[in-house]
Amino acid sequence: MDGVTLRRDGHVAEIVLDRPEALNALSTAMARRLADVCAEVAADASVRAVVLSAAGEKAFCVGADLKERGAMTDEEILAQRPVFRAAFGGVLNLPQPVVAAVHGYALGGGCEFALSADIVVADESAVFGLPEVGVGLVPGGGGTQLALRRLGPGKAADLVFTGRRLGIEEALAYGLADRRVPAGTAREEALGIAGVIAGNSPTAVRAAKRAMRQGAGTALEAALDLEENAWRTVAFSADRREGIAAFNEKRKPNWPS
Numbered sequence: 741m742d743g744v745t746l747r748r749d750g751h752v753a754e755i756v757l758d759r760p761e762a763l764n765a766l767s768t769a770m771a772r773r774l775a776d777v778c779a780e781v782a783a784d785a786s787v788r789a790v791v792l793s794a795a796g797e798k799a800f801c802v803g804a805d806l807k808e809r810g811a812m813t814d815e816e817i818l819a820q821r822p823v824f825r826a827a828f829g830g831v832l833n834l835p836q837p838v839v840a841a842v843h844g845y846a847l848g849g850g851c852e853f854a855l856s857a858d859i860v861v862a863d864e865s866a867v868f869g870l871p872e873v874g875v876g877l878v879p880g881g882g883g884t885q886l887a888l889r890r891l892g893p894g895k896a897a898d899l900v901f902t903g904r905r906l907g908i909e910e911a912l913a914y915g916l917a918d919r920r921v922p923a924g925t926a927r928e929e930a931l932g933i934a935g936v937i938a939g940n941s942p943t944a945v946r947a948a949k950r951a952m953r954q955g956a957g958t959a960l961e962a963a964l965d966l967e968e969n970a971w972r973t974v975a976f977s978a979d980r981r982e983g984i985a986a987f988n989e990k991r992k993p994n995w996p997s
Contacts, residue, residue, distance in 0.1 A: 743770030745795075746777050751788040751938040752931065753781045753836075757853075760796025765805040766849050768820050771827035778830025785997070788942045789934035790834055792857055793841040793927045800840075800866070803848020806875070821880075824849075828881035832856040835946050837937050841930035842866045842917070847905070852881035854916065855890055858949065859933060862917035863926040864908050871903040889956050891915050941979040943997045947971075 743759035743766075755777055757764040766774075781787050794800040804824070809817060831838065831853055840857035842850075847869045854860050854868065862868075870879045870887065878884065879900060887896035895914050899906070911917040921929045937945060951970035955963035974980055978996040986993035 742773035743767060744773040744777050746780070748787075749931075750935075751786060751942075752791065752934045753784070753787045753789075754791045754793055754931070755781065755831075757792070757794040757801050760794075760798075762805060763799035763845065764794050764796065764801040764850070765803065765807075766801065766824070766827065767805040767808050768823055770805075771820075771823045775823070775826040775830045778827075778834060781836070782830075782834050785942075787836055788938035788940075788945065790836050790838045791841055791927070791930045791934045792831065792838055792853060793930065794843070797844065799845040799847075799850070800842045801847075801850030801853055802845050803850055803852075803871075824881065828852060828856060832882060832886075835949065837934075837945060837949055839930040839933050839937075841926040842868075843924070843926050848872055848879070848883075849881045851916075852879060852883045852886065855886035856882060859919070859930075860917045861919045861921060861926045861930045861933065862908055862911060863921050864923045866908050866911060866917065866926075867905050868911045868916050869903065869905040870900050871905075873901065874903040939992075941974070941983055941993070941995055941997070943977050943979040943995075944974045944983075947973045 745756040745758040747754040759770055781790060838857040839859045839861060840854045842854050842860060842862040844865050845867050846854050848871060851868050851870050870883045872879045884900055887899055891914055906914060906916060908920055912920055919929065947970040951966045955966045982993050982996055
């Protein structure tokens with residue numbers, strides 16, 4: 741449906757970029773659908789972890805659909821902008837941890853989707869890049885700011901200003917990818933990680949993600965206050981009581997949240 745498929749398995753939701761015939765290039769319709777799917781997942785308290793994957797063998801996502809954009813007027817491009825921002829923001833602002841399963845090309849917006857995730861699993865075929873300056877654009881899905889925060893100023897500048905592509909080895913060295921897996925196994929690995937996350941306290945995991953996201957780039961003293969708030973959110977919760985009881989009783993927790 742419009743290039744995005746939503747799957748569910750227990751407490752894990754999988755959002756699939758599903759336009760393989762176009763290398764999962766982001767069209768206007770696909771962006772609208774992605775924003776709607778992310779809103780649905782974000783509002784679902786039963787979802788504890790999210791996997792962002794992609795259909796097809798060649799690409800995770802090659803960015804914006806430039807064929808569509810090439811036929812658009814300036815006014816239409818301007819009207820498309822909030823639609824795209826909603827799509828990228830939908831992924832970035834998911835309250836659940838997001839594990840990206842990257843294979844093949846992750847260029848432009850595809851790289852930005854990976855940067856929006858909390859954990860990036862990439863297989864040996866993965867190629868990352870932010871080539872926008874080569875076509876007269878600036879990364880517009882969070883690329884400049886997310887790369888800066890994830891990679892640091894020097895590596896972010898190298899990636900953005902040159903527009904060059906990074907294979908799996910450089911992606912790992914740069915911090916674009918967190919786990920390397922054999923070709924064709926990124927989705928399986930990402931689902932496994934998501935399953936582990938989903939087994940933990942959903943209240944605690946969401947609070948921890950919120951503290952980490954809000955604390956990025958914040959002065960240490962203020963960031964520790966954010967951590968304090970996160971701790972207080974869960975310290976007197978039903979999840980904390982169940983978690984400690986389960987530990988003492990040597991059983992798996994049955995999270996009430």
